[in-house]
Amino acid sequence: MGSDHGPRLSQGGIPRCRPRRLESAVLPQCGGRIGGMTTSARNRVRVRGFAEGDRDVVVALWARVFGEGAPRNAPGPMLDRKLAQGDGLVWVAEDGPGGAIVGAVAAGYDGVRGWIYHLAVDEAHRRRGIATALLRAAEVELARRGCPKVNLQVMGNNAAVVALYEAAGYAVEDRISMGRVLDV
Numbered sequence: 001m002g003s004d005h006g007p008r009l010s011q012g013g014i015p016r017c018r019p020r021r022l023e024s025a026v027l028p029q030c031g032g033r034i035g036g037m038t039t040s041a042r043n044r045v046r047v048r049g050f051a052e053g054d055r056d057v058v059v060a061l062w063a064r065v066f067g068e069g070a071p072r073n074a075p076g077p078m079l080d081r082k083l084a085q086g087d088g089l090v091w092v093a094e095d096g097p098g099g100a101i102v103g104a105v106a107a108g109y110d111g112v113r114g115w116i117y118h119l120a121v122d123e124a125h126r127r128r129g130i131a132t133a134l135l136r137a138a139e140v141e142l143a144r145r146g147c148p149k150v151n152l153q154v155m156g157n158n159a160a161v162v163a164l165y166e167a168a169g170y171a172v173e174d175r176i177s178m179g180r181v182l183d184v
């Protein structure tokens with residue numbers, strides 16, 4: 001996490017605000033209009049830990065955003081497997097306290113590296129800083145658990161998400177990602 005997360009000016013002179021340190025999952029306070037949304041619209045979003053009762057909404061969100069994909073990626077079973085770990089590493093973003101769930105993310109930590117999975121924001125609520133706030137919530141908790149580094153994988157053609165992670169301080173690293181599907 002080497003980049004500066006402090007307030008900065010975009011090319012158009014619009015104030016851009018990001019949390020300076022990994023200490024808060026609430027959206028930063030800053031004046032003016034950002035990305036076409038008023039700051040009050042940005043600031044009414046609240047990130048909280050996944051709660052019982054969120055399952056179907058998060059499954060539906062992931063299905064809308066990612067589709068069903070291969071059986072191993074089916075959102076329902078995937079979330080159930082994640083929740084069965086009982087590690088408390090799933091967060092949702094509410095459009096105001098008690099409001100609709102408009103974003104979600106899962107993370108993992110095995111003592112070596114932290115991982116970010118399935119960061120998703122409902123299409124109608126993008127560019128409000130919601131993904132960034134979800135990411136920060138995961139990072140804060142991973143750091144609290146002593147995790148020294150966070151990794152993630154994105155599809156090579158997903159320019160939007162690469163831009164998001166670069167804006168959040170992540171760098172593309174010279175690694176080859178390998179995987180093998182297991183029979184379960």
Ligand SMILES: CC(C)(COP(=O)(O)OP(=O)(O)OC[C@H]1O[C@@H](n2cnc3c(N)ncnc32)[C@H](O)[C@@H]1OP(=O)(O)O)[C@@H](O)C(=O)NCCC(=O)NCCS
Binds near residue numbers: 016034117133153165
């Ligand atoms: C990628 C995604 C999670 C971003 O969510 P979001 O809430 O819109 O992201 P944020 O508002 O926090 O964006 C923060 C910054 O990331 C960059 N960014 C985000 N989306 C971008 C896009 N479509 N194009 C270019 N830059 C983008 C911008 O720098 C943005 O700051 P700005 O709005 O002030 O310019 C959302 O588009 C999404 O759900 N996509 C589909 C699912 C996906 O691909 N998930 C990742 C797989 S792990």
